Amino acid sequence: MGHVLRASEGFSERQDLLGKDRADFADARFLLVGLAQLALETSDYPTATGYLLRASEAAPSSWRYHEQLAEAYLNQQQYEQAQKHAQRALELGKERAAGAHFALARIFVHDDPERQ
DSSP: OOOOOTTOOOOOHHHHHHHGGGOOSTTTTTHHHHHHHHHHHHHHHHHHHHHHHHHHHHHHHOOOHHHHHHHHHHHHOOOOHHHHHHHHOOOOOOOHHHHHHHHHHHHHHHOGGGGG
C-alpha cells in the first residue's frame, strides 16, 4: 500500500490519495468513510454524501453507512432521502441503528411542526 494516512494530512491530500492509489487499497470503503467524516466535520454535506453513497455501494449490508447518509441528507434538508436511508439502516442494523431512530424522529417533527 505504501501510504499511511495521518490526522495531520489535509482533506485534499486524502482525496488525492484516493484518486491516485485506489488500486492499492484492497478495501477502499474505509478510506471513503474517512473522507466522508472529514467532509462532515467541515459541513461539506454534498461531498460527504457522495463518499458515503460509494461506501454503501461497496458494502450494501452496512447499516452504519446508511445511518450516516441519513444524517448527511438531513443536514441538506433532503428529507425523503434521509428517511430512505434511515429506514434502510434500521432494516439492516435493527436496535444497533439508534441514530436512525433519531433521524426519523427529526424527519417526523419536520413533516409536522405541531408535534414539536
